[in-house]
Amino acid sequence: MRQRTLTIIKPDAMRNRVEGHILQRLLDEGFELKGLRMLHLAESQAEGFYAVHRERSFYPELVRFMTSGPVIVACLEREDAVAHLRKVMGPTDSTKAPQQTLRGQFGTNIQENAVHGSDSPENAANEIKFFFPGAKFD
Numbered sequence: 001m002r003q004r005t006l007t008i009i010k011p012d013a014m015r016n017r018v019e020g021h022i023l024q025r026l027l028d029e030g031f032e033l034k035g036l037r038m039l040h041l042a043e044s045q046a047e048g049f050y051a052v053h054r055e056r057s058f059y060p061e062l063v064r065f066m067t068s069g070p071v072i073v074a075c076l077e078r079e080d081a082v083a084h085l086r087k088v089m090g091p092t093d094s095t096k097a098p099q100q101t102l103r104g105q106f107g108t109n110i111q112e113n114a115v116h117g118s119d120s121p122e123n124a125a126n127e128i129k130f131f132f133p134g135a136k137f138d
């Protein structure tokens with residue numbers, strides 16, 4: 001089933017100037033770009049987006065990292081988009097991610113892991129609304 005998901009190219013990947021490589025890999029994987037934005041997250045946006053993690057010890061550091069520079073946010077569409085993006089990203093900890101995954105190739109550690117991807121179709125719908133409120137994609 002065709003499905004949508006949300007990805008964020010994180011500040012570490014932007015600093016390393018690999019956003020073009022990441023977008024090309026996603027296109028090569030058959031994802032269609034439905035929506036694309038570049039922005040520097042405000043603290044309140046990063047806090048809101050990652051609110052499910054607010055009790056975790058890494059939350060303040062995560063908010064600091066995600067607001068440390070611009071990001072690119074994209075709404076992606078493909079067959080089985082949520083699961084496929086997670087496969088292409090690899091595990092959260094970049095040091096454990098296989099080399100052919102985005103995090104293996106472009107991430108540094110468990111926090112600076114180059115990309116975010118929605119973890120379920122329900123969260124994907126909420127995350128897409130968070131960054132593209134009211135959007136009617138073609």
Ligand code: CMP
Binds near residue numbers: 092
């Ligand atoms: P992401 O997939 O965007 O979802 C939550 C983010 O929190 C995760 O990627 C990492 O960037 C970060 N994160 C998750 N676990 C840890 C951890 N144990 N220590 C530091 N950062 C983490």
